[in-house]
Amino acid sequence: MQRTITRILLALLGLYTLVQGLWPLLDPMGFYQDFPGFRHGWVSMDGPYNVHFIIDFGGLSLALGTMLVGAAVMGTTTVARLVSVAALLFAVPHLIYHVGHVGQFPQLDQVLIVGGLAVTVLIPLAALLIPGRRAEVSSSATP
Template identity: 35%
Template sequence: MSTGAESAGRVRRWLRLGLASLAAEMLLLGLPASAASAWFFDWFPFGRGWIAATGPYHEHVIADLGYAYVGLGAVLVWAAVRPGRELGRAAAAGAAVANVPHLIFHLRHAGDLPTGEAAAENALLALAVVVSVGVLLSAGKLSPTGE
């Protein structure tokens, strides 16, 4: 039988992993989108052009999205380094607020890509939603002091 401290330790490890994976998602999207928006628009992911398939390029929109993702990524990194109840919940909620409508948009526009590409894109987006919600729920299991 596990003690409360062991249980809190498992939850904290899950939070670190989940928050770090969400931070990686945001930073892997945000850094290139903000620093090289035209390249990101045409290239992402790995030369497949998923973003370019959705409509015309607009530097301001792509760069601003990148800045927002970098900002959220910074909060997620902070939460992964110091996982606690309130910061973990806030960071995960921010990721969920970004990821859920992103997934809904792409589900509604799945015809913009070939079927296999759309399935891969939507599976990755759905995974981000599941991790976001899982981290949000798990963070609530910690006591307010993080124990």
């Protein structure tokens, strides 16, 4: 079984990823122009609008978010680790890309972009490294 902290980390990252996935599916142009919502145009500053890219990103984020929340609910260490690896396979290249492509953003946005994406790497990494709970042996087991 997973530890409670692992479940909380997976659930938080999953809920964030679900919201990140719904927005581009429900309002692709709004996501392109306004993501992350509290600053302006992180996606639009990186190139021309491409509805295919935006919809694909939304769908993949929804899929990953569903798996993260599902792993938190299921509570098994094996599932948590598998989903954490999947999250890292998305998050690490995403972070690497943005580290090399933030020069056109104001300095505060650079920090927010890289810092925010670093969190999406650190959470599944922590979930991978936190050991699972030991299975408890019942003392009332019959021989």
